[in-house]
Amino acid sequence: MTRDTSTEKNLVQEHKQHATADGSVSPYVNTNDPSSKRSLRWKRYLAIVVVLILVLGLALGLGLGLGLRHSSKAGSDSPTRSPTPSNPQTPSEESQASLSIPPWRSNVEDYILDMASWDFNAPPSTREYNFTLSEVQLSPDGVFRTMIAINGRFPGPLIRANTGDRLIINVQNNLPNGTAIHWHGLFQNGTNWMDGTSGITQCPIPPGGRFTYNFTVENQFGTYWYHTHYSTTNGDGPVGPLIIHSPDEVKLQKYYDVDQVVLMQDWYHDYSQALLPDYLASGxxxxxxxxxxGLILGTNYFNCSKLGPDSGYVCEQNSTRAALTVEHGKRYRYRLINTGAFATFEFSIDNHPLSIIEADGTATEPLAVHRLEIAVAQRYSVVLTANQSTASNYWMRAQMNTFCFGDDNPLLDADVRALITYTNSTIEPTNSIDWKDALDVECVGLNSSLLTPFFRTEAPPATVFYALAANFQIGDYAIDRAYINGTSWTMSNVPTLNQAVAGLQSSNSTFTTSGVSSAFSANQxxxxxxxxxxxxxxxTNYDEGGHPFHLHGHSFWVVATSPDQYFDWSTYSALNTTLPNVMKRDTIMIDAYGWALIRFVADNPGLWALHCHISWHMESGLLMQFQTRNDIMKTWELPADVLGLCAT
Incomplete structure (x- = not known):
């Protein structure tokens, strides 16, 4: 947003009117009046302060944490827009350069991980955070819209801990609707009720309500994130990184010198709940x-002239692109997280090859790539070596795979960009060249078989086998719903975890029968x-679009994948053996009309969701659940505060 400098300009002008160039007092001031002398002194002091503020604002405006700004000169990709009632006057190039970062925007530097002072071998400790979720009017790309901020900021704060630490996150819900926060990728072993999945592990936190997530992170480390898990609201802004460290991580640090989180996401100019009815409507x-x-680190440029004067949107031509500073000769680990609602990104950095060293919390042997696909909810760590010319800046690109979309949007520039700068400047690149590797012409994800775990794992043979078919069907009233094995999920008023624990404690046999359970309602x-x-x-995906499936509470081995429609059963006996060092992750892209065979050890007690992480698809029903370790679940007493959420 443009900062209102009219008050500052008036004060400076007033000072100029009351003082001469040599500092002597202007004849307009009554120097015999003590109050005038005091007033003059105060005005001088105030003027000095104002000038300092303006200088500081200019310095910050040029600082890299603010991002790359765009002028309205001919040839720029931000043409001048005529002022309209819903669009204030486009600021000049000079005024754009002096803009400071909005107080609600998390800075690029907020997501740089201090490696030197962090104790990777520290004994377990408790780390506490306070989150207040509220609706605010913000403009990450210059277009104002209602979104959900955490502590008034976007993106959300970095959570950082060591494996073995206890995390306490106090959540105050100031939203008009219920909410819950899911800690994506964390096992929650022994604390299934802290998984933050509305209708499955908890009732939503009611409007005005408060709830504390309290859990210990054990037996895992790497790049994770958090987001709301209530309807489609995760696409409205309440997202942030969650990084878990371990002494084992030190072994990876031979590959990099700097550690930094890079969030990317698709972005809508409307609230998700406003878009949802049309998506779920018949036809x-x-x-x-x-x-x-799209946004990188919560910001991007948007051309306001694309919005007509009657669009109804307020758009200010002051949007930015994030800028990430690099120093020649250093190696940078970028922890990439796709926190979006729909789009798969193809990530690359011009002129710089990358090396993948992590996927979904699993450290990997380095894999050299020019670009890589990142589906919704997936995470990758890549290493960039800053070895290019320091006389130029370069584009970081997160290009949306538009083949995953069923329609076009004339407003969308699918080439989402940030700036890599050696020069401590925000000058647009002139010698930055995208890789010639062809972009995807299908909606696909990175082939997990290309990745090899850094720390060896072994997948034991399976003892049970289940098959799921995911598709969309035209149902009653011609409404298009998503189904898994013929069931379209809707959120239960009583969480399935609560139902299962009560049923197991009462020795209800319907809750203990292996296989597809008959204990729950027809939409579960x-x-x-x-x-x-x-x-x-x-x-098996019977849909014409790819689906990123995420399994809560577990990571899984990727046994095999295929873009073909049908699984060749004659190959299964060869696959159902002990598999050495195959890739483990928690989110996998299943190709259109393709399939994936995954394997996991069901030793984590609770009710665990498996769902497509495209917000629109999950809300339309593409979710099912696993119930595991009844022998432990029947001994549970759910915490009073968890049960209390369902009493409001």
Whole structure:
């Protein structure tokens, strides 16, 4: 947003009127009046302060944490827009340069991890955070809209801990609707009720309500994140990184010198709940809302002239692109997180090859790439070596794969960019060249078989096998709903965890029968897994779009994938053996009309969701659940504060 400098300009002008160039008093001031002398002194002091503020604002405006700003000169990709009632006068190039970072925007530097002072071998400790969720009017790309901020800021704060630490996050819900926060990728072993999944592990935190998430992070480290898990609201802004360290991580530090988080996401100029009715309406098959823009580290440029004067949007031509400073000769680990609602990104950095060293919390042997696909909810760590000319800046690109969209959006520039700068400047690149590697012409993800775990793992043979079919069907009233094995999920008023614990404690046999459970309502597809089974799960996608499936509470081995429609059963006996060092992750992109065979050990007690992480698809029903370790669950007493959420 443009800062109002009219008060400052008036004060400076007043000072100029009351003092001569040599500092002597102007004849307009009554120097015999003590109050006038005091007034003059105060005005001088105030003028000095104002000048200092203006200088500081200019310095900050040029600082790299603010991002790259765009002028309205001919040839720029931000042409001048005529002022309209909903669009204030486009600021000049000079005024744009002096803009300071809005107080609500998290800075690039907020996501740089201090490696020198962090104790990777510290004994377990408790780390506490306070989150207040509220609706605010903000403009990450210059277009004002209602969004959800955490502590008044966007993106959300960095959570950082060591494996073994206890995390306490106090959440105050100041939203008009309920909410819950999911800690994406964390196992929550023994604290299933802290998974933050509305209708499954908890009732939503009510408007005006407060809830404390309290859990210990054990037996995992790497790049994770958090987001709301209530309807489609995670696409409205309440997201942030969650980084877990371990002594083992030090072994990876031979590959890099600087550690930094890079969030990317698609972005809509409308609140998700406003877009949802049209998507769920009859006759809207494959009609997912197409993003209006994309963000890197919570910001990007948007051309306000694309919005007509009657658009109804307020757009200020002061948007920025994030700028990340590099020093020649250093190596940078970028922890990439796709926190969006729909789009798959193809990530690259001009003139700089990358090396993948992590995927979804699993450290990997370095894999050299020019660009890589990042589906919704996936994370990758890549290493950049800053070895290019220091006389130039370069583009960081997160290019949306538009082949995943069912429609076009004329507002969208799918080439989302940030700036890599050696020069401590925000000058647009002139010698920055995108890689010639072809962009995807299908909606696909990175082939997990290309990745090899850095720390060796072994996948034991499966003891049970389940098959899931995911598709969309035209149902009653011609509404297009998503189904898994014929069931379209809707959020339960009583969490399935609460139902299962109560049923197990009462020795209700319907809650202990292995296989597809009959204990829940018809819109809850739950598979009750035998105790400590090794599960092979075949997920077949009968839809024309790719789907990033995420499994809560577990990571899984990727046994095999295929873009073909049907699984060749004759190959299964060869696959169901001990598999050495295959890739583990928690989110996998399943190709259109393709399948994936994944394997996990069902030793984590609770109710765990498996769902497509595209917000629109999950809300339309593309979710099922696993019920695991009944022997432990039947001994549980759910915490009073968790049960209390359902009493409001």
């Amino acid at each position: 809207s098959e494959n009609g997912e809302p197409v993003p209006d823009n 597809y739950v598979i009750d897994v035998p105790d400590i089974a090794v599960v092979d799960l075949l997920i």
